[in-house]
Amino acid sequence: MRLKDRVAAPHARLPRVKGARGLRATNVVVGLPVAMFSLATLVIMALRQYSYSQMGGVLATGLVGRAVLLPALAALGNRYGPRRVLIPQVLVFSAATIALMQDAEFSKPISMLYIAAANRGGARADRVGRAVPAGRGSAGHR
């Protein structure tokens, strides 16, 4: 297959799927925090003279919080539907992000940043209900 066809052909037709443009735009907005949050945390902590070991610790705490809560959130998303889980989740995420920001800005004790990071990591709202399509996409839809 030619390079051009391999890269572009199937995806070029995909936006014609009804509703795809809106969902794609929403997907980008929902997904951006995932691609932004660790870098944004590192930058603000670096500017406030936290050490790189502290920065690593804060990011690691968020990831551990994520790992702990991921299965529970997926199960809740499956049981109650993503909509009922997403709203409380994003409220917690936003509150924890603002708390982390304030803690870093005003050079609060590092333990405060750990707590905020754990909450924020656990409440990241990018993967709710991912268990549903993986199972159904491969079995139920076929």
Next chain:
Amino acid sequence: MRTAWAALCRPGAAQPGIDDPARRAVALEWSSIADIAVLGPLLTMLLVDTGHPRGGLIGTAAFAFFGVIGLALQPSVARAGEAGRDTGATGHAPRTAGLIALALIASLSAAAVAAVEISTVAAVDRYGHHALSGLFLAFAAIGCFAGGLWNGWPKMPAGRRLVVALLLVVIATALPWLAPGLWLLAVSLFLLGVFARPAVTSGYSILQDLIQPVRLSGALSRYGCCVCLGAAAGVAAAGALIGQDGTSGPADGYLTAAGFALMAALVCLASLRSLGKPGRHAQTGRPGSAPELAGEATTRGL
């Protein structure tokens, strides 16, 4: 998001493009993930550089809030919720040698990627351009795009492709340690993206081959946990090694990343036999779906 895409691409609707609804859903999702991986670091850089250091985190919270509200209002999300309640149990992943090895490989690979991220911020900061770290991480995301071309390499089994890709990741991460410099850093991050993408894709492809479809959900969830825990270990280890003020240790951070990637490659090499053995009820013959299953894992830029 996959829920919403799957609901949008449910069978029965007249839709152009890829025929299989599941593949169409993941292809659509992947197309937006590619946007995110490049836009995220660049936008962070822009917000921090032109506004206030807090701009990146404020942007994160704002995008999350408005994005999720917008997502919740999408009709496809409502349909996904209704359909999700019908399906019941998702099944638990069994513990086989192949799956345990794959979990270990995923953790170590994620550790390498996370170590690269914090090391890049430290390295760019050392050269006095802290606001440019987003640009450098975007190079890795662009590399991921290019790495996607490797997905369909037909003449190499997924296990072997994973080993080769991981060894190339070792080389890419070791470059900034061997020869520090901003230009070389950009090149090595691009190469890292190129090689990391097929590694992630191969991992998910192997997972899909090892597991029954009904248990794939549980396995993916556990796989995601392993990735998070590995990334936590990687970022903590690299952060500790980089040092108190970040002036002496970015190279050590890259060395840590290369070490994690090398361990992943060695584990993969040692377990090639078990990774290549499909599960008794494993799903086979669905080419093209595994690359997109890997989509979320690459959102972080790699």
